Amino acid sequence: xxxxxxxxxxxxxxxxxxxxxxxxxxxxxxxxxxxxxxxxxxxxxxxxxxxxxxxxxxxxxxxxxxxxxxxxxxxxxxxxxxxxxxxxxxxxxxxxxxxxxxxxxxxxxxxxxxxxxxxxxxxxxxxxxxxxxxxxxxxxxxxxxxxxxxxxxxxxxxxxxxxxxxxxxxxxxxxxxxxxxxxxxxxxxxxxxxxxxxxxxxxxxxxxxxxxxxxxxxxxxxxxxxxxxxxxxxxxxxxxxxxxxxxxxxxxxxxxxxxxxxxxxxxxxxxxxxxxxxxxxxxxxxxxxxxxxxxxxxxxxxxxxxxxxxxxxxxxxxxxxxxxxxxxxxxxxxxxxxxxxxxxxxxxxxxxxxxxxxxxxxxxxxxxxxxxxxxxxxxxxxxxxxxxxxxxxxxxxxxxxxxxxxxxxxxxxxxxxxx
Numbered sequence: 001x002x003x004x005x006x007x008x009x010x011x012x013x014x015x016x017x018x019x020x021x022x023x024x025x026x027x028x029x030x031x032x033x034x035x036x037x038x039x040x041x042x043x044x045x046x047x048x049x050x051x052x053x054x055x056x057x058x059x060x061x062x063x064x065x066x067x068x069x070x071x072x073x074x075x076x077x078x079x080x081x082x083x084x085x086x087x088x089x090x091x092x093x094x095x096x097x098x099x100x101x102x103x104x105x106x107x108x109x110x111x112x113x114x115x116x117x118x119x120x121x122x123x124x125x126x127x128x129x130x131x132x133x134x135x136x137x138x139x140x141x142x143x144x145x146x147x148x149x150x151x152x153x154x155x156x157x158x159x160x161x162x163x164x165x166x167x168x169x170x171x172x173x174x175x176x177x178x179x180x181x182x183x184x185x186x187x188x189x190x191x192x193x194x195x196x197x198x199x200x201x202x203x204x205x206x207x208x209x210x211x212x213x214x215x216x217x218x219x220x221x222x223x224x225x226x227x228x229x230x231x232x233x234x235x236x237x238x239x240x241x242x243x244x245x246x247x248x249x250x251x252x253x254x255x256x257x258x259x260x261x262x263x264x265x266x267x268x269x270x271x272x273x274x275x276x277x278x279x280x281x282x283x284x285x286x287x288x289x290x291x292x293x294x295x296x297x298x299x300x301x302x303x304x305x306x307x308x309x310x311x312x313x314x315x316x317x318x319x320x321x322x323x324x325x326x327x328x329x330x331x332x333x334x335x336x337x338x339x340x341x342x343x344x345x346x347x348x349x350x351x352x353x354x355x356x357x358x359x360x361x362x363x364x365x366x367x368x369x370x371x372x373x374x375x376x377x378x379x380x381x382x383x384x385x386x387x388x389x390x391x392x393x394x395x396x397x398x399x400x401x402x403x404x405x406x407x408x409x410x411x412x413x414x415x416x417x418x419x
Contacts, residue, residue, distance in 0.1 A: 010050055011301040017044050018294045022337045025287070026376045034382070035283040038290030045297045059296035060289045066169050067285050068251030072258035073166075074280045076233060077123040079262055082276065083226035085233075086115075086131035091219035094135045101141055101209040102202070108132055108146045109198055112153035113160075118237045121154035121165050125384040133391045139213040143393065145205040151384045151400075152372050152407055156197040159368040160190040163240045163250060166288075167378070170343040171364045173351050179245035185361045189415035193369055196411040204403060225268050232261030284379070288340065295344040308349040311359070319356050327362030327416050331370025331408070335377045343367040358419055365415050372408040375400045 021041025025034045045051045080086060089111050097104035116124045129150045136143040158165035161183075162176055169176070177185065202209065222230065239257040243250055266273050298304060314322040326346075334342045346363050371377025375385055375397050388395055 011303075013048060014045065014050050014297045014301050015303075017041050017048075017050070018298050018341075021290070021294055022341055025291075026338055026382075033283050033287075034379070035287040035290065038287045038294070042290040042293035045293065051293075051297050051300055055296055055300070056293050059293045062173075062296075063289055063292045065249045065251035066166060066288060068255045069163075069169055070166055070285060070288065071280075072236075072251070072254035072256075073120045073122065074284070075255075075262055075276070076236060076258045077119060077127045078276055078279050079229050079258075079265060080119070080123070080233060081127045082279075083229040083265070084220055084222060085226060085230055086128050087134070087220045088222055088226075089115075090128070090131040090135040094139045094213075095215070095219050097139070097213060097215070099212050099215045101145075101211055101213045104136075104139065104141065104213055105145055105149060105202065105205070105209050106198075109149045109153055109201075112150050113157045113194060116154050116157040117160045117164050119233070120163065121158040121378070121380045122383065124150055124154040125380040126387055129384055129387045130391060133388075133393065139215075141213040142208045142211075144395070145201070145208050147388060147393065147395075148205075148403065149201060151381055152197050152201060153194070154380050154384070155369055155372045155378060156193045156411055157190065159186050159193075159365055161241070162244050163237070163254070165368050167339055167343045167367050168364060169250060170340060171347040171350070171367050172360075173347045175351050176244070176247070176250070178247045179241060182244070185357065185419070186365075188418040189361075189365055192414035192418045193365075193411045196414045197372070197407055200407045200410060201403075204406065225265050228268055229261065229265050232264060236261055281383075287379070291341050291344060295341055295348065298345065299348060304345055304348050305352075307345070308352045311349055312355070315356055315359050319358065323356070323358040323362040323419065324416055326359055327366040328412065329366070330363050331366035331412055332373070334367060334370035335374040338376060339367050339371050339378045342370075361419055362416055365419075366412070369408065369412050369415060372411065373401070373404040377404075 018041060021037050021044075024037035024041075028034060028037070042056065046053050046056050090108070093104060093107035093111055097107060112124050112128060115128050129147060132146050132150055133143050136146045159168065162168050162172075162179070176182075236254070236257040239253050240250055243253040262273055262276065266276070311322070311326065314325070330342055330346050346367060350360050350363055371381055375381050375395075385395060
């Protein structure tokens with residue numbers, strides 16, 4: 001029998017603050033940044049005497065590896081954007097589409113897969129999207145199919161490698177499998193998710209992709225600094241894969257390797273790095289730290305312990321069915337509370353003790369792929385919407401949901417079936 005935590009006044013207060021803060025992160029009342037609401041909720045817990053200051057500091061410190069990874073990847077993405085790598089990739093896609101919208105869509109989708117796999121889903125959603133928008137307009141194509149491709153592949157390809165999504169670090173929390181073990185677990189599910197997502201999107205947008213597009217012969221050339229940045233990014237990826245293969249935490253190697261590449265490029269340009277640093281979304285780190293504190297508060301109520309007990313009991317009774325149900329549950333829960341807090345809660349539960357690999361892998365798939373259902377599912381999708389608004393495009397929550405209801409469940413079933 002599962003013993004759920006008692007609904008004491010303090011527990012109810014913690015749950016209410018965490019729920020309100022998470023909802024505000026998603027809705028952004030007054031258009032205030034997401035980080036403001038996460039920090040407000042995190043500060044409310046110690047101020048109201050619900051958790052101690054030491055517990056807050058411990059929760060913040062537990063996210064160190066995630067912060068280092070995010071800093072490294074954000075710096076690298078900004079470097080790639082500034083040096084025109086994404087503009088060149090998008091221009092290359094238009095040039096090789098040969099006037100075919102279907103071919104252009106496939107090329108953009110393929111570039112999105114590569115960027116997501118090796119530079120994380122945030123780079124695809126936030127940095128590749130504006131470049132794709134510009135070249136789609138130049139080619140006379142309706143941009144929405146290509147923009148949606150950026151949004152959906154950012155999540156569908158985000159469990160190919162451990163480095164493909166910061167949520168992977170959150171879910172496994174110091175228990176990240178070595179690279180070869182990761183590939184054995186996730187290679188087939190990733191292929192299934194990527195293929196099914198592409199097939200559904202191509203089917204939904206078949207009318208838009210039937211129209212011809214203009215051929216663009218000119219592709220923006222990379223400068224010497226741009227070529228150095230491209231080589232450096234490849235080196236950072238190799239460093240991260242090496243760390244993953246050896247079972248090391250990914251945060252420090254990512255940041256150190258990125259700093260070396262940025263230093264080399266800036267030395268070539270004879271510029272200080274301050275301008276580059278100014279364009280990085282540092283508030284994302286504050287947001288993640290606030291979420292770590294909120295989850296620590298929820299853990300203090302006993303809810304996560306109860307979930308852990310329930311999961312272990314289910315795994316013992318029916319391991320395969322539990323893997324499916326756990327993956328589906330966290331996939332849909334990610335859209336109610338965003339996949340970062342959902343991943344923190346799920347990761348805390350699965351890392352509390354021995355857990356079958358299938359159940360752990362199914363939860364990771366649900367956390368990474370589930371956000372393709374709605375705009376509230378992941379920070380990457382929220383940032384993708386912001387990138388669209390800057391380009392004058394508008395995608396409503398209902399418009400995304402209608403497409404997500406077709407794409408996500410089918411891709412999730414396919415991925416879980418391949419575990």
